Amino acid sequence: MGQDQQSQKKPEQNLSKDLQKNLEVFNRLFQDCDDVIRRPMRLGRDQKVDCFVAYVEVAVSNMMLQDSVIGKLINRMWDMTRDEIYEYIRCNGLGISDVKELPTMETAVAALMAGNAIMFIDGYDKAIKISSKGYPNMGVPKAESEKVLRGSKEGFAEAEKVNTALIRKRIRDPRLKVKEQPIGQRSNTMVALVYMDDLVYPSLLENITARLSEFEIDGVLDSGVIEQLTEENWRSPFPQFQTTERPDRAAMAVLEGRVVLISDNSPVALILPTSYNSFFQASDDYYNRFEIVSFIRVLRYVAAILAMSLPGLYLAVTGFHTQILPTELILSFAEARSGVPFPGVVEILLMELAFELLREAGVRLPGAIGNTIGIVGGLIIGQAAVSANLVSPIVVIVVALTALCSFSIPNEEFSTAFRLLKFFLIFMSAWLGIYGWMAGMLAILIHLSQLKSFGIPYLMPFVASDMNSYHDERDSIVRAPVFRMTRRPIFARRDARIRFRGKHGDKE
Amino acid sequence: MFSNNRRISLRQLKRMMVMELIGITGLVIPGITVGAAGRDGVLAMAVGLVFVTLYVLLLCRLGRRIDGEYMQYARKRCGLIGMDIIGAFYLVQLLFSGAFASRLLGEVVRQVLLPDTSVQIIMIVLLVLAVYAAAGGMEGRARMTEILYWLVLGPVIIMLLFTAKDLDFDNLAPIFVSTVPKVAAGGYGVLIFFSILGMMLFVIPFMKRDARIYRTTMHGAVIVGLFNLVFILLVVSAFGVGGTYAKNWPIISLMTIVRTPLNVLGRFDSILIVIWLVSIFTFVNSCIFYSSLVSRQLIGNEKMHIYLIPFAAVILLLASWADNYQSIYQTYMSYMKYIGMPAAIAIPVLLLFLDWMQGRRKEAKE
Numbered sequence: 001m002g003q004d005q006q007s008q009k010k011p012e013q014n015l016s017k018d019l020q021k022n023l024e025v026f027n028r029l030f031q032d033c034d035d036v037i038r039r040p041m042r043l044g045r046d047q048k049v050d051c052f053v054a055y056v057e058v059a060v061s062n063m064m065l066q067d068s069v070i071g072k073l074i075n076r077m078w079d080m081t082r083d084e085i086y087e088y089i090r091c092n093g094l095g096i097s098d099v100k101e102l103p104t105m106e107t108a109v110a111a112l113m114a115g116n117a118i119m120f121i122d123g124y125d126k127a128i129k130i131s132s133k134g135y136p137n138m139g140v141p142k143a144e145s146e147k148v149l150r151g152s153k154e155g156f157a158e159a160e161k162v163n164t165a166l167i168r169k170r171i172r173d174p175r176l177k178v179k180e181q182p183i184g185q186r187s188n189t190m191v192a193l194v195y196m197d198d199l200v201y202p203s204l205l206e207n208i209t210a211r212l213s214e215f216e217i218d219g220v221l222d223s224g225v226i227e228q229l230t231e232e233n234w235r236s237p238f239p240q241f242q243t244t245e246r247p248d249r250a251a252m253a254v255l256e257g258r259v260v261l262i263s264d265n266s267p268v269a270l271i272l273p274t275s276y277n278s279f280f281q282a283s284d285d286y287y288n289r290f291e292i293v294s295f296i297r298v299l300r301y302v303a304a305i306l307a308m309s310l311p312g313l314y315l316a317v318t319g320f321h322t323q324i325l326p327t328e329l330i331l332s333f334a335e336a337r338s339g340v341p342f343p344g345v346v347e348i349l350l351m352e353l354a355f356e357l358l359r360e361a362g363v364r365l366p367g368a369i370g371n372t373i374g375i376v377g378g379l380i381i382g383q384a385a386v387s388a389n390l391v392s393p394i395v396v397i398v399v400a401l402t403a404l405c406s407f408s409i410p411n412e413e414f415s416t417a418f419r420l421l422k423f424f425l426i427f428m429s430a431w432l433g434i435y436g437w438m439a440g441m442l443a444i445l446i447h448l449s450q451l452k453s454f455g456i457p458y459l460m461p462f463v464a465s466d467m468n469s470y471h472d473e474r475d476s477i478v479r480a481p482v483f484r485m486t487r488r489p490i491f492a493r494r495d496a497r498i499r500f501r502g503k504h505g506d507k508e
Numbered sequence: 509m510f511s512n513n514r515r516i517s518l519r520q521l522k523r524m525m526v527m528e529l530i531g532i533t534g535l536v537i538p539g540i541t542v543g544a545a546g547r548d549g550v551l552a553m554a555v556g557l558v559f560v561t562l563y564v565l566l567l568c569r570l571g572r573r574i575d576g577e578y579m580q581y582a583r584k585r586c587g588l589i590g591m592d593i594i595g596a597f598y599l600v601q602l603l604f605s606g607a608f609a610s611r612l613l614g615e616v617v618r619q620v621l622l623p624d625t626s627v628q629i630i631m632i633v634l635l636v637l638a639v640y641a642a643a644g645g646m647e648g649r650a651r652m653t654e655i656l657y658w659l660v661l662g663p664v665i666i667m668l669l670f671t672a673k674d675l676d677f678d679n680l681a682p683i684f685v686s687t688v689p690k691v692a693a694g695g696y697g698v699l700i701f702f703s704i705l706g707m708m709l710f711v712i713p714f715m716k717r718d719a720r721i722y723r724t725t726m727h728g729a730v731i732v733g734l735f736n737l738v739f740i741l742l743v744v745s746a747f748g749v750g751g752t753y754a755k756n757w758p759i760i761s762l763m764t765i766v767r768t769p770l771n772v773l774g775r776f777d778s779i780l781i782v783i784w785l786v787s788i789f790t791f792v793n794s795c796i797f798y799s800s801l802v803s804r805q806l807i808g809n810e811k812m813h814i815y816l817i818p819f820a821a822v823i824l825l826l827a828s829w830a831d832n833y834q835s836i837y838q839t840y841m842s843y844m845k846y847i848g849m850p851a852a853i854a855i856p857v858l859l860l861f862l863d864w865m866q867g868r869r870k871e872a873k874e
Contacts, residue, residue, distance in 0.1 A: 321621070321778040432625065432633065435617050438782045439633050442789065443640065449652035450644035463651040466519055 013105045019050050019122035025105055026054065026120070036112070043077045043121075049085055053130075055117035086124055102127040113188055140166065141267070143245045145412055148284035155245045160190045160264035166247035167194055167262075171254060179205075183212060183226065183263075187219030190264040191226065194250070199257035199492045204454055208259060208272060223263040223270050233451060237417040240453040242274040249283045255499070257492025273454035273491060277461060277476050279414035280304070285479060294478035300408055301477055307405035308418040308444075311348045312425035312437050314398045319344050320433030337392045345430035347391045351399040352422070354381065359403075460490055468497065516714050518724045520650035523657040525705070525728035528794050530660070530735055531787025532609055533701045535616070535757045537736050538743045540701075542752045544694030547679075548686040549740050549752075555691055556698025557733040563699060563853065564729055567708055568722035570856045573863055578709040579805035585862040594855055595806040598706075599799055601848050603819060605704065606795030607826035608840040610634055613788045615833040620760060620781055631827055634789060635796075635820040642797040642816050646714045649790075649797060656786055663783045668738060670766045675745035698736075700844045704791070705729060706852050707798045710805070756833070759784075796820055 016022055030036045035057045043049040077085050102108045102118065108127040112118050117130040140162065143155030156163045164178050175197045182188040193208065211230040220226055223243070231240040244250055245267055250260045253271040261270040271278075280300045285293045322330050340347065358377035365373060378400070385391045402422065409415035421444055428436035451458035461472030471487040474480035486500045516524075541549035541556070574581045583591035613634055614627040622630065641649055708725050715721055743758035746765065752758045763777040763784075800815040830836045 324776055324778055432630075433622055434778055434782050435621050435630065435785075436633070438786065439637060442637055442786065445655060446637065446641045446644065446648070446652055449655065450648040457647075457651055459651055459655060463654045464517065464520075466517060 014103060015105060015108070015120070015125050015127060017123050017125045019052060019120055022105070022120050022127075023052060026052075026108075029105075029109060030054075043080075044085060045079055045081055049077075049082050050122040052120045053117055054112060054120075056112065056115060082123060085121070089121070089124070089128065100129045100131075102129050110182070110188060114190065146244065146246050146249070146283065146410065148282065148287075150287045151284045152246070152248050154247055156247060156250075156262075156267045156269055158265050158267050160192055160262050163247070163262045163267075163269065164192050164194060167251050167254065167260065170247060170251040171196075176254065179209075181209075181212065184217055184220040187221065189220040191220070192262045194254055194260040194262060196254055196257065199255070199488070199496050200259060201257070201491075201493055204259060204273065207454055208261070220263060221265060223261065223266040223268050226261065226263055227270055232453070236447065236451055237420050238276075238448065238451060238458065239279075239411075239413045239417070240272075240274065240451070240458075242271040242278050242411065243268050243413055244271060245269075246283050252283070252286070256489050257496070273456040274458075275453065275456055275460040276448065276458050277472075279409070279411040281475070282410040286482070290479050290481045297477055297479060300410070303405035303408040304415075304418060307402055307409065307415070308421050309425055309437065309441065310402045310405070311352065311398055311422060312429035312440065313434075314394075315344050315348060315426060316429040316434040316437045319430065333392075333394055336394050339389045340392050341389070342391075344395075345426065347395045348399070348426055349423075351382075351385070351391055351395055352402075352426070354385075355399055355403055356419070456490065471497075516646055516650040516711075518715075518720055520654055521711065521715065521721065522724045522728045522731075524650055524653045524790070524794070525725065526731050527653045527656060527660065527787050527790045528704060529702065529729075529732040529787075529791070530664070531784055531789075532612065532791050533698075533732055533736055534664075534739050534759050534784070535612065535788075537698055537701055538740045538752060538758045539755065540697035541694040541740055542744060542749055542758075544697060545686040545691045546749050547681070547683055547744065548691055549694060549744060549749075550680075550737060551683065551686070552691045552694025553698055553733065553737050553740055555695030556702075557730070559695050559699040560702045560705070560729050560733065561726065563702070564705060564708075564722070564726050566853065566856050566860075567706060568725070570860055571709055571712060571722065573860075574709065574712055577713055577805045579802065582859060585859050585866065592806065595802050597851055597855065598802050601703070601852070602707075602795045602799045602802070603822055603826060604840060604843060604848070606792050606799070606819075606823040608836060609788055609792045609795065610823055611827040611830075611833060611836045613785055613792070614827070616757065616760060616781065616785065621778055628824070628828055631824055634792060635824055637789060638793040638796050639816045639820045641793045642800065643813055645812075646711075646797075649793065653790060656790065660783055660786050663780055664735070667763060667766050667780055668742065671742055671746070671762055675742060677745050679745050679748045680741065696845070696849070697841075698733075700841070700849050702729060702732075703844065703849055703852050704794065706856075707794065709856075710798055710801050792823070796823065 013025065027038075037055055037057050039053045041051055041053065043051055077088065080088060100111075102111055103126050108118050108120075108129075111127075111129040119128040119130065121128070140157050141155050142153050146155075154166065156166065160180075168176060168178075173196070177193075177195055177197050179193045179195075180190055181193075183191045191212065193205065195205065208230070212226070215229050217225070217229070227239070227241045227243075228234065233240065241261075242253070244253075250262075250269050250271065254260055258274075259272050261272065263270075280297060285297070317324050318333060325333070337344075342350070354377070358373060358381075361377075362371075362373045382396050382400075386393050386396060406415050406418055409418065421440075424443075425437060425440040428440035430436075432439065448458055449463070457463055461468070461470075461476050465473050468487065468490045471485075472489050474485050475489070479485075483500065483502060487497045488499045537553065537556075538549065541552040545552040579591055579595055582594050586594065610631045611627070614630040617630045618625060618627050641652060644652070705725060708721070712721070739759055739762075743752045743762055746762055747755065747758060755761050760777075760781060763780045766777060766780065796816060796819050799819045800812040803815045803819075804812045827836070830839070
């Protein structure tokens with residue numbers, strides 16, 4: 001059923017001057033919607049002007065109506081004639097920014113569904129939208145998944161308006177544009193594209209706008225759905241959008257010429273385009289000194305490689321090429337493995353799967369129980385497995401180190417790619433030793449070298465860095481001092497790349 | 509925005525060339541030059557570099573006349589049949605070279621890393637990767653090579669530094685004892701393994717029209733040549749002339765004597781070898797890619813991907829026909845010595861000659 005009916009866009013129905021006709025349509029649409037409050041009232045000197053206010057309960061408080069502009073207008077209109085009321089609304093009420101005329105039933109319904117109150121007046125062929133605080137939400141929370149030691153602790157809320165305001169708070173420039181559109185046939189989720197008009201490539205905006213129009217879906221409940229529907233290479237485990245819960249991260253991205261996509265009901269914003277290097281940049285990398293940031297960045301890169309390759313490398317070395325290790329270490333490993341009945345690959349897989357189960361359980365379980373699982377699993381189960389000679393202590397160390405490495409990658413979605421590819425490398429190494437390990441790493445490199453995010457090669461700035469005169473490399477594995485990062489990255493328009501100039505000459 | 513024009517930069521071109529050449533030349537050239545000219549293997553390498561320079565100059569001269577695809581240019585000069593013959597020659601050469609490199613890699617891995625694994629399995633893994641990489645087109649290959657460049661060269665340089673201190677440089681003397689024909693023969697052997705530079709003519713549509721293409725090609729060839737010079741010096745110092753000649757791959761044997769400071773690792777030749785083999789992978793990948801490119805230019809079908817898997821299968825079959833590496837090596841060398849390399853030189857010369865003749869006829873008409 002749904003496809004054909006959804007595909008056909010119904011023509012918009014203009015509102016009638018006859019209030020009853022409008023009400024018939026309205027009541028039919030909102031039949032059995034008990035959360036939609038309908039308040040009929042009479043206005044005017046002789047109480048002859050019928051009107052009707054409707055709103056979603058809780059989204060609009062009663063106090064709000066009475067204290068709002070239109071509430072005050074209604075009070076004023078008690079003493080007016082019919083014509084005076086129409087004139088008053090047109091000239092006076094509409095001068096206030098949070099009141100707007102709606103010409104069709106569709107726009108009136110959309111406004112009501114967005115959490116506003118709407119008012120129909122008999123003899124007036126438009127509805128009036130009264131803006132309100134909207135649906136209940138959590139307010140501005142702390143950013144839970146992107147913790148920083150220095151910098152703002154604010155995170156995105158679940159309301160699109162609040163989130164765009166958080167970015168606007170940080171970039172007080174009229175060139176910051178917010179382009180909204182509803183997505184989802186039934187959910188009508190408001191999605192906003194936030195960008196700097198003079199920095200962004202117009203073709204990028206056209207591209208993302210086109211991709212957002214390429215599908216029809218019942219509902220979009222989180223930005224993750226949009227991400228999956230608009231990414232270019234859906235088979236890749238690597239995300240082609242960067243995600244963030246932090247307004248400062250999003251603002252930074254906008255100032256680089258990128259586009260931030262904010263979806264209503266989602267505390268996670270999408271940043272596009274992105275690159276491999278972007279996922280290793282944390283917000284507070286720019287608030288701390290370059291020496292410590294460079295050290296930590298190197299650590300993250302090494303950690304990312306180890307998170308993917310360490311178990312496989314362990315298998316390759318211990319199973320095929322023990323001559324790589326010093327003799328004492330080989331003997332120590334052999335002693336540690338004595339009595340273990342399983343081959344190395346089974347040990348590794350057992351422990352890796354056990355760890356993945358622990359991780360998943362820790363995420364799903366509430367509060368204190370989730371924390372306890374980490375201790376129980378890590379210490380007791382790991383220790384018990386070693387004592388029972390199911391696995392060797394070396395394997396526990398390898399798996400634990402791998403897990404630590406995956407946690408040091410700043411972006412969770414990005415680190416999941418490494419978690420998955422780790423198993424691919426384990427199989428390749430178990431099959432063909434270090435040759436298999438290298439073949440697996442090569443396959444991943446080949447995939448990354450072919451991957452693009454909105455036309456930007458994923459491996460920037462490690463490839464094609466001459467496109468921006470090698471400036472992008474100043475913010476890659478190591479970070480240059482702030483005064484040396486004078487150019488915006490490749491994402492920004494070519495004629496708008498300069499972002500820093502010293503007022504009193506360049507610092508060298 | 510960032511254009512999707514499938515073009516590559518000069519930097520990417522140079523890195524691709526170095527990566528494609530350094531692995532295979534480093535493995536084979538020390539044996540060829542020392543086998544031909546003994547201690548004067550270094551001289552043979554230098555002469556080989558001169559031959560390579562002349563070859564690149566020839567290619568540059570022809571390349572400047574090509575506007576668009578090489579095969580279409582050949583068609584204008586020699587007609588349809590001429591173009592087909594030339595294209596077929598390049599195809600055979602690429603497939604044969606790919607087969608040789610695949611077998612070489614398979615043998616090295618089997619002998620050094622995986623003695624219990626069949627060569628065919630090793631080659632299948634290599635060819636699957638090579639097809640995957642070729643499917644990414646020139647841009648994808650170029651980006652991959654940019655990343656691999658220092659990942660491969662870095663350990664090679666470190667290896668050279670670690671081995672240099674343990675060598676007996678007296679093995680290098682005396683020099684100038686070989687005859688000129690022997691040195692020239694060694695140089696010709698070097699030229700054979702640089703013959704993939706001929707693919708530069710097919711790369712022209714992927715580059716911006718820039719005279720520096722040719723300088724870049726020369727630069728890349730010189731870098732590889734210099735590395736090989738150093739390799740020859742090191743292997744002769746380590747093993748002497750007889751020892752070098754007796755080994756299939758002297759540079760592999762050199763890696764086995766590398767020791768890390770503070771004994772952090774034991775023998776890490778396995779790691780070095782597998783890094784080295786990445787370069788041979790890029791060579792095989794280029795053979796498959798250029799084979800598909802030649803076919804596409806011959807047939808005019810935009811879809812290169814349809815040729816990748818069949819060509820990989822042909823390479824596997826060719827690489828598997830002999831029981832041992834020596835047979836394939838001898839066959840490949842014979843083909844390249846008497847057919848491959850002479851034709852690789854004769855074709856550009858012929859096309860230049862035809863171009864000149866047609867130019868003169870045009871002038872005469874006017």
